[in-house]
Amino acid sequence: xxxxTPGASAGVVLPRRGAVEPxxxxxxxxxxxxVSLGGKVVLHGLDLIVRAGEAVALVGPSxxxxxxxxxxxxxxxxxxxGRVWIEGxxxxxxxxxxxxxxxxxxxxxxxxxxLVPQLRVHQNVAAGRFGRVGLLSSLRATLFPxxxxxxxxxxxxxxxxxxxxxxxxxxxxxxxxxxxxxIARALYQEPVLLxxxxxxxxVDPERARAVVxxxxxxxxxxxxxxxxxxxxxxxxxxxxxxLVGLRGGHLAFDAPAHNLADDxxxxxxxxxxxDTIP
Amino acid sequence: xxxxxxxxxxxxxxxxxxSPGQLLPAPGGVxxxxxxxxxxxxxxxxxxxDLVPPDAGPLLVSVAAAALRTVLFALGGMSLAxxxxxxxxxLSSASFWSQRQSGPLAAVALGAARAVIAGLRSVHxxxxxxxxxxxxxxxxxxxxxxxxxxxxxxxxKIFAEMLDEAxxxxxxxxxxxxxxxxxxxAxxxxxxxxxxxxxxxxxxxxxALRSSAVLGFFGFETLGxxxxxxxxxxxxxxxxxxxxxxxxxxxxxxxxxxxxxxxFVA
Ligand SMILES: Nc1ncnc2c1ncn2[C@@H]1O[C@H](COP(=O)(O)OP(=O)(O)OP(=O)(O)O)[C@@H](O)[C@H]1O
Ligand SMILES: [Mg+2]
Numbered sequence: 001x002x003x004x005t006p007g008a009s010a011g012v013v014l015p016r017r018g019a020v021e022p023x024x025x026x027x028x029x030x031x032x033x034x035v036s037l038g039g040k041v042v043l044h045g046l047d048l049i050v051r052a053g054e055a056v057a058l059v060g061p062s063x064x065x066x067x068x069x070x071x072x073x074x075x076x077x078x079x080x081x082g083r084v085w086i087e088g089x090x091x092x093x094x095x096x097x098x099x100x101x102x103x104x105x106x107x108x109x110x111x112x113x114x115l116v117p118q119l120r121v122h123q124n125v126a127a128g129r130f131g132r133v134g135l136l137s138s139l140r141a142t143l144f145p146x147x148x149x150x151x152x153x154x155x156x157x158x159x160x161x162x163x164x165x166x167x168x169x170x171x172x173x174x175x176x177x178x179x180x181x182x183i184a185r186a187l188y189q190e191p192v193l194l195x196x197x198x199x200x201x202x203v204d205p206e207r208a209r210a211v212v213x214x215x216x217x218x219x220x221x222x223x224x225x226x227x228x229x230x231x232x233x234x235x236x237x238x239x240x241x242x243l244v245g246l247r248g249g250h251l252a253f254d255a256p257a258h259n260l261a262d263d264x265x266x267x268x269x270x271x272x273x274x275d276t277i278p
Numbered sequence: 279x280x281x282x283x284x285x286x287x288x289x290x291x292x293x294x295x296x297s298p299g300q301l302l303p304a305p306g307g308v309x310x311x312x313x314x315x316x317x318x319x320x321x322x323x324x325x326x327x328d329l330v331p332p333d334a335g336p337l338l339v340s341v342a343a344a345a346l347r348t349v350l351f352a353l354g355g356m357s358l359a360x361x362x363x364x365x366x367x368x369l370s371s372a373s374f375w376s377q378r379q380s381g382p383l384a385a386v387a388l389g390a391a392r393a394v395i396a397g398l399r400s401v402h403x404x405x406x407x408x409x410x411x412x413x414x415x416x417x418x419x420x421x422x423x424x425x426x427x428x429x430x431x432x433x434x435k436i437f438a439e440m441l442d443e444a445x446x447x448x449x450x451x452x453x454x455x456x457x458x459x460x461x462x463x464a465x466x467x468x469x470x471x472x473x474x475x476x477x478x479x480x481x482x483x484x485x486a487l488r489s490s491a492v493l494g495f496f497g498f499e500t501l502g503x504x505x506x507x508x509x510x511x512x513x514x515x516x517x518x519x520x521x522x523x524x525x526x527x528x529x530x531x532x533x534x535x536x537x538x539x540x541x542f543v544a
Contacts, residue, residue, distance in 0.1 A: 076454035096458075104456030114451035118469045127465065131456020138461050189455055 026085065027052050027192045027225045028073050028106065033082035035068055042068045044249045045082065050193060050225050055216055057236035058229040060246035061269050066229040067111065069246060070195045073227065074106040075099065087192060104131025107186025107224075109196040109215075113178050117171035121162065121181050124170055125153045128188030156184045159218065175202050179211065187218065193225045194218075200232060208232065212239055233265050314514050321522050322515030329511045337519060340504060345523045348500040351418065351493065352486040355425025359486075360479065362398075362430030366391055367437030373449075373467055374441070391434075398431025403489050407496055421498045425486055436478055437471075444470040473542070480535035484528055491524050 028050045035043040043065050050056060050073065058066050071077045075084050075091040084091045086102040094102060107128070115124045119142070126141045126149065133141070141149060150166075157163040160180040165173060170181060179199065186194055196215055200208035212228065212235055219226040230236045236243055237257045245252035245268045252268050253260065290296075303311060325337045334340060368374045369391035375384045403424050410420035441463075449466030453459075457466065494502020501520050508516035 071454070074454055076450075100456040100458060102456075103454060106455075108451065108454050110447070110451055112447055114447040116448045116466060116469050118473065127452055127457070128455065130452055130458075130461050130465070135458065135460045135464060138457070138465060142465055186455075 025051055027087060029083075029085040030069070030072055031083035031085065033072050033079045033084065035065075035072060035077060035079045037068065042249050043072065043079070046072070046246075046249070046251060048073070048244065048251070048254070050227055052192070053219075053223050053225055054242060055219065055226045055240050056228070056242045056244055057240035058227060058244050058246065059231075059233060059236050059265075059268065060252065062231075063248075064246040065249040066246055067197050068249075070108070070197050070227065070229060073193070074108050074195055075103050076108070100131050104129075104189055105192050107189045107191035107194045109179070109182045109186050109194070109199055111197040111201055113175075113182045115170050115178055115182060115185070117169075119170055120166075121157070121168055121170055121173070122150065122153050122166045124181055125157065125166075125184045125188050128185045131189065153184070153188065156187055157181070160184050160187075160214065176207060176211075179203075183215070183218070187222075191224060193227070196226070196228045198229055198231065200230065200235070205232075208235060313512075314517070317514040317518045320515065321518035322513065323519070325513075326515050327508070327511035327513035337516065341501070341519050341523050344494070344499060344501045344504050344520070345527055347498075348487060348490045348494075348524070349527065351421050351425065351490040351498065351500055352483060354418070354422040355429060355490065356479070356483050356486050358422060358426035359429035359433055359482075362426060363433035363437055366395055366430065366434035367441070368463075370395055370434060371438035371441045373444075373446075374463060395431045395434050398427050399435065401428060403428045404492065404496075407493055411496060416497050418498070421490070421493050421496075421500075424493070425489055429482055429486060433479065433482060437475055440471040440474050440478070441467060444468075473539070476542070477535070477539060480531070480538075483535075484531050487527055487531065488524070 026049045030046050030048040032045040032047060033043055034041065034045050046065075046069060048069065058069060060066055068077070072079060072084060075086060078092065087105055089098070089102055091099055091102050116127075122145055123142045126145060127138075129141065130138045145153070154163055154166055157166055157180075160183050162173075162177050162180045162184070165177060165181075170178060173181065183196075183199075194215070199211050199215065203211060212230075215226060215228060216239060218224075228236075228240070237260070241256055242254070243257050243260060244254045245264065247268055253264055322337060325334065369387060372388075375388055406424035406427050407421060410424050414420045444467050446467065448470070449462045452462045452466040491501040491505070494500040494504070495506050497503065501524050505517060505520040508514070508520060
C-alpha cells in the first residue's frame with residue numbers, strides 16, 4: 001500500500017462470505033465496498049486497509065464520501081456490495097450479537113458529535129460500553145454508575161480535559177467540550193480503531209491543531225489505529241504519515257504524505273464540470 | 279384557506295339552523311345569568327339552600343372532600359392511562375419498529391396498535407362512563423376506567439409522535455458503537471423526548487381533573503356532584519364554591535408541574 005494507487009481497483013474476486021480475512025495485521029478493512037444512499041452510488045468499490053496502531057488522514061472535497069467511508073469502516077451501514085472486516089471478522093456475515101461486539105471495537109467521533117444533550121456527561125460516556133451489555137445493565141450504568149465506573153470515566157475525561165464536567169448536563173457544555181466528551185465515549189469503548197469525522201470542522205485553527213494532536217497522542221499511547229477525515233490539507237500532511245484521498249466516491253490516492261506532491265491535492269480538489277458546490 | 283373556512287362555517291350554520299338571534303338568552307335566562315354572575319366573587323362559605331339534608335357536614339368540608347375525590351379519580355385514571363399509553367405508544371411508533379427487522383408481522387402489529395389507539399380516542403370519556411355505569415354500576419372503578427381509556431389512547435398517540443420526531447443522531451451513534459435496538463430506543467432516542475412527554479402528561483392531568491369533576495354529573499362524588507346539586511337547588515353561592523375549588527385545583531397542578539419542569543429540565 002505504500003505506492004500510489006490510481007483510482008479504485010475494480011473487479012476484485014471476493015472470497016465467500018464469512019471466510020477468513022485474506023491478509024492479517026489489519027484492524028479494519030474495506031474490500032470492494034459499494035454504497036448507495038438515496039439511490040445514488042456514493043462509494044464505488046472502495047478498498048482500504050487500516051493496520052494496527054497506524055494513523056491515517058482521509059481527505060477529499062465535500063461530498064467525496066469521507067463520512068460514508070468511515071461509517072463503512074465502523075460497520076455502521078450495510079454496503080450494496082463488498083466486504084467489511086473488523087479484527088479479521090467478516091462483519092456482514094456475523095449474527096447480530098457478534099456484529100454488535102465487532103462494532104463496539106470501533107470508536108466513532110461523529111461530525112455532529114451525536115451525544116444525548118439531556119443526559120449528564122458521565123451518562124454519555126457510559127454509553128461507550130453498550131455494545132457489550134444488555135438493556136438492563138446499560139440502564140443501570142446510566143442511572144446508577146458504580147464507583148469503579150465513575151473512577152474510570154473520571155480518568156478518561158481527565159485525559160481529554162473535561163473531568164470537572166463529569167456531572168454536568170451535556171447541553172450546558174460548549175461545542176469544544178462536547179467534542180471531548182464524544183472522544184471520551186469512544187475511548188470508553190476500549191476500541192482497537194478510532195474514527196473521527198471532521199473533528200476540527202467547528203473550531204478555530206489553533207484548537208483544530210490541538211484536537212488533532214490530542215487524538216494522535218491518545219491513540220499512540222493506547223496503540224489504537226486512527227482514521228481522521230479532514231478538510232485541512234496542511235493539517236493532514238503535517239501530522240499524518242498516510243493520506244487517503246477520496247473523490248466522487250473513488251479512491252484518488254493512498255500513500256505516505258512525503259510521496260504526495262501538491263499536484264495530487266490540486267487535482268483532488270479541482271472542480272469538475274457538473275460538480276455541485278454544496 | 280380562509281374562503282374555505284368561511285364556506286364551511288356558512289354551510290354548518292345553515293344546516294344547524296343557527297341565527298344571530300339565538301345568541302340572546304330567553305327572558306327567564308337573563309334573570310338566571312344575572313343571579314349566577316352576581317355570586318361569582320361571593321361564593322358561599324356555608325350551606326345556603328334549605329334542601330341540603332340536616333345531617334350534611336359543613337359546606338367547606340364537603341367541597342374539600344369532593345375536591346380530594348376529584349384529584350383521586352383523576353390520578354387513578356391517569357395512572358391507568360399511562361400504563362396503557364407506554365406500551366401502546368411504543369408499539370405504534372415507527373422508531374420502535376424501524377429498529378427491528380421490518381416484516382409483515384411488524385406492519386400488522388403497528389397497524390393494530392394504531393387502530394386500538396384510534397378506537398380508544400374516538401369515544402369520549404363521558405360516553406365510556408355511560409357504558410361502564412351500565413356494565414359495572416356506580417363504582418369508582420367505572421369512573422377510573424372511563425377516564426383511562428380515552429386518555430390512554432391520546433397519550434399513546436402523542437408519545438409515539440414525540441418519539442418519532444426526536445432527533446436520531448445520538449441513537450444512530452449508539453447503534454454504530456454496538457448498542458442493541460432496545461438500548462438505542464431507551465437511551466439514545468427516548469431521553470430526547472422525555473421532557474416533552476412529561477409536560478404533556480401534566481397537561482393531560484389537568485384535563486383529567488376537569489373530566490373527573492364532570493363525571494360527578496353521573497353520580498360519582500367528585501366536584502361535579504355537588505355542583506349539579508347546587509344548580510338544581512338554585513344555590514348559586516354554593517355553585518361558585520365548587521367552581522372556585524376546581525379553579526384552585528387546576529392552578530395548583532399547573533404550579534406543581536411548572537416547578538417540576540424547572541427542576542428536571544433546566
Ligand atoms: N442519507 C443520504 N441520502 C442520500 N445521499 C446521501 C446521504 N448521505 C450522504 N449522501 C450523499 O453521499 C455523498 C457522500 O457523502 P459523504 O457525507 O460521505 O461526503 P463527505 O466526503 O463526508 O462530505 P463532507 O466533507 O461535506 O462531510 C454526497 O454526495 C451526499 O450528498
Ligand atoms: Mg462528511
